[in-house]
Amino acid sequence: MNELKVLCFLLIGSLCFTGCSGATNGESKSAERKLKIVTTTGMVTDIVLEIVGDKAEVIGLMGSTVDPHLYQPFREDGVQLNGADVIFYSGLKLEGRMGDLFEQVRQQGKPIFPVTDGISKNRLREPPEFEGHPDPHVWMDVSLWKQATEFITKKMIEVDPEHAAEYQQNWETYSAKLDELDQYAKQSIASIPAEQRVLITAHDAFGYFGEAYGLQVLGVQGISTESAAGVDDINKLVKFIVDHKIQALFVETTVSENNIQALIEGAANKGWQIRIGGNLYSDAMGEEGTYEGTYEGMIDHNVTVIVRSLGGQAPEAGLHGKLKLESDSIF
Numbered sequence: 345m346n347e348l349k350v351l352c353f354l355l356i357g358s359l360c361f362t363g364c365s366g367a368t369n370g371e372s373k374s375a376e377r378k379l380k381i382v383t384t385t386g387m388v389t390d391i392v393l394e395i396v397g398d399k400a401e402v403i404g405l406m407g408s409t410v411d412p413h414l415y416q417p418f419r420e421d422g423v424q425l426n427g428a429d430v431i432f433y434s435g436l437k438l439e440g441r442m443g444d445l446f447e448q449v450r451q452q453g454k455p456i457f458p459v460t461d462g463i464s465k466n467r468l469r470e471p472p473e474f475e476g477h478p479d480p481h482v483w484m485d486v487s488l489w490k491q492a493t494e495f496i497t498k499k500m501i502e503v504d505p506e507h508a509a510e511y512q513q514n515w516e517t518y519s520a521k522l523d524e525l526d527q528y529a530k531q532s533i534a535s536i537p538a539e540q541r542v543l544i545t546a547h548d549a550f551g552y553f554g555e556a557y558g559l560q561v562l563g564v565q566g567i568s569t570e571s572a573a574g575v576d577d578i579n580k581l582v583k584f585i586v587d588h589k590i591q592a593l594f595v596e597t598t599v600s601e602n603n604i605q606a607l608i609e610g611a612a613n614k615g616w617q618i619r620i621g622g623n624l625y626s627d628a629m630g631e632e633g634t635y636e637g638t639y640e641g642m643i644d645h646n647v648t649v650i651v652r653s654l655g656g657q658a659p660e661a662g663l664h665g666k667l668k669l670e671s672d673s674i675f
């Protein structure tokens with residue numbers, strides 16, 4: 345009898361380890377167990393949340409200020425992935441150091457999807473410096489991230505057909521928002537004087553952004569934050585800035601400002617003052633719980649800051665009047 349009790353306890357215990365979602369308080373709630381979805385970057389977490397709403401529990405592994413290129417998974421991340429019902433990650437080698445872990449989980453037969461699998465192959469950039477690998481920063485083009493969101497919707501309907509109607513409805517609502525955001529980016533960037541439509545920033549995260557919205561993008565560093573910028577690159581960029589009288593350059597929340605400071609000083613030595621136009625979100629979003637901590641807010645912030653710094657027309661508080669004003673900003 346005692347043995348049976350112990351066995352029962354163990355069984356219930358192990359079910360809880362793999363099964364119980366966050367809703368452990370309130371016995372009636374646990375009758376319908378929520379799917380547990382584990383995600384990586386904030387951008388992936390946010391679009392998954394938009395689609396699943398309250399029908400699943402979503403656990404994002406990477407917080408704001410995390411650089412996904414360099415992210416070394418913690419032991420707990422492996423535990424989370426093993427305990428997940430579904431996993432979505434960005435892919436295209438963005439989470440470069442998590443590859444082995446993803447492969448292990450995939451071999452267990454768990455549903456695990458890189459959301460960039462949903463993006464048309466012919467829309468992926470393959471810059472020569474990236475040696476045959478596509479540029480992973482696809483979220484910078486809203487129309488591409490919309491494809492990733494549609495892919496998530498399809499996969500959730502496959503994995504959890506019971507809630508298909510909700511997922512479909514959430515997709516329709518959210519895709520309309522993304523269309524509006526895409527239009528805002530196109531129109532406001534087109535208002536920047538043509539000769540100022542140049543985006544200089546710390547690493548090449550904005551290639552898709554530039555192509556989608558008509559900006560020339562010059563990054564100081566290579567695509568990955570793992571390669572150091574050479575003195576030559578800095579000197580070339582200083583010359584470009586001075587020759588073209590570029591007014592502003594931009595820093596990024598996940599990348600060090602050293603290279604940007606070198607550009608500002610280099611230009612000053614040649615008699616041209618260039619200022620920092622603002623801080624952009626590249627590989628991570630703003631703080632959790634803020635508008636900038638959503639995908640929509642992240643893009644709205646970037647577009648609005650760039651447009652206003654380079655002489656175009658955009659409302660100070662952005663598309664929906666929700667952006668933190670520059671005067672309140674910590675940057």
Ligand SMILES: [Zn+2]
Pocket residue numbers: 413481547548549567568569626627
């Ligand atoms: Zn990056």
